[in-house]
Amino acid sequence: KQEVTQIPAALSVPEGENLVLNCSFTDSAIYNLQWFRQDPGKGLTSLLLIQSSQREQTSGRLNASLDKSSGRSTLYIAASQPGDSATYLCAVSIIQGAQKLVFGQGTRLTINP
Amino acid sequence: GAGVSQSPSNKVTEKGKDVELRCDPISGHTALYWYRQSLGQGLEFLIYFQGNSAPDKSGLPSDRFSAERTGGSVSTLTIQRTQQEDSAVYLCASSSGQGKNQPQHFGDGTRLSIL
Numbered sequence: 001k002q003e004v005t006q007i008p009a010a011l012s013v014p015e016g017e018n019l020v021l022n023c024s025f026t027d028s029a030i031y032n033l034q035w036f037r038q039d040p041g042k043g044l045t046s047l048l049l050i051q052s053s054q055r056e057q058t059s060g061r062l063n064a065s066l067d068k069s070s071g072r073s074t075l076y077i078a079a080s081q082p083g084d085s086a087t088y089l090c091a092v093s094i095i096q097g098a099q100k101l102v103f104g105q106g107t108r109l110t111i112n113p
Numbered sequence: 114g115a116g117v118s119q120s121p122s123n124k125v126t127e128k129g130k131d132v133e134l135r136c137d138p139i140s141g142h143t144a145l146y147w148y149r150q151s152l153g154q155g156l157e158f159l160i161y162f163q164g165n166s167a168p169d170k171s172g173l174p175s176d177r178f179s180a181e182r183t184g185g186s187v188s189t190l191t192i193q194r195t196q197q198e199d200s201a202v203y204l205c206a207s208s209s210g211q212g213k214n215q216p217q218h219f220g221d222g223t224r225l226s227i228l
Contacts, residue, residue: 044204104155
């Protein structure tokens with residue numbers, strides 16, 4: 001059974017810092033890995049999707065990497081801003097049927113002005 | 114364009130009542146997913162619809178849960194004889210269904226509270 005773990009569970013940093021969020025998964029049989037952002041009381045916003053054959057994806061100040069063989073992904077946020085405060089979730093799309101997503105528990109990020 | 118729309122945004126009901134949650138996916142998206150987000154369990158898959166294929170119901174926690182998708186568009190998730198442990202946020206997502214690497218787009222969810 002696929003399990004996804006995110007470390008740390010919570011992170012608080014001053015504005016302007018670069019930071020890294022970590023995600024690990026137990027089964028490398030995935031189609032892709034997605035990073036999402038969730039604001040309080042809201043749904044999930046897709047940030048980046050990395051296909052299983054890819055190593056990284058970039059969007060603006062965000063860079064996500066994927067090492068499928070070791071079951072790890074990182075989300076790098078450059079020059080953090082207070083507006084980046086949210087919960088960040090990683091999820092893998094599993095090959096065994098339905099392309100359903102298996103989620104980690106998330107990292108709650110706070111950027112202090 | 115319009116995103117995934119869910120209604121109601123909040124629902125409070127008494128234990129034992131039936132509830133219906135609605136999801137309107139992005140126009141043209143053939144794949145539709147329901148997930149549940151609860152404090153203790155995180156986000157977990159419930160059910161998946163793809164076009165006219167039989168749905169994947171493998172995530173439904175009990176036979177009190179059912180879902181249908183009419184005309185390949187709107188979906189309703191029904192919970193019968195609700196229990197307090199059903200309290201959670203129910204999230205719907207859709208994707209284009211074209212290939213294995215299409216992102217899932219989520220609605221804002223329905224927050225269900227069972228008294």
